[in-house]
Amino acid sequence: MLGEWTALVCRELGVDPARVDRDALLDLTKEVAHGVTRPAAPLTAYLLGLAQGAGSAPPDAVERLTELAQRWEGAVAETRGDR
Template identity: 65%
Template sequence: MHVLNEWTNLACKELGLDPAQVDRDKILDLTKEVAHNVARPAAPLTAYLVGLAQGSGTASEDAVERIVALAKNWGQATEETLTDS
């Protein structure tokens, strides 16, 4: 995790963010669930989308948890979407 800590700190510095405000484990859990339950390329895209929503102020406090739940229930969610016509 040493490299991950260094990378996080340097990336935060470059982006003008406070590394103390980054919940690394929460984001890693998010990307793990999306990668395993939806598709691997969806993981970084989802992290980016959550970041955009957070930055624009449209993400709720529980946005990450809601997206993790959506990923865990991906099969059911897509089934329901396909039958809602």
């Protein structure tokens, strides 16, 4: 089902399905949902899509965002001075 949905959405949006790393994107949203907050997952995916469409996303954007979500608690604590 997910493969068919991905293909249909890509066709509808004029996106080459070969450019979509579905598994990496799903891993990213899983990390964000569990590490940050659930509503941040679709927002992050949307923002990533905007950045990629604008050409401003770095080539390793998915990996960088995944790492950011994984270290979210520590980064927030550091920013607040809790450490």
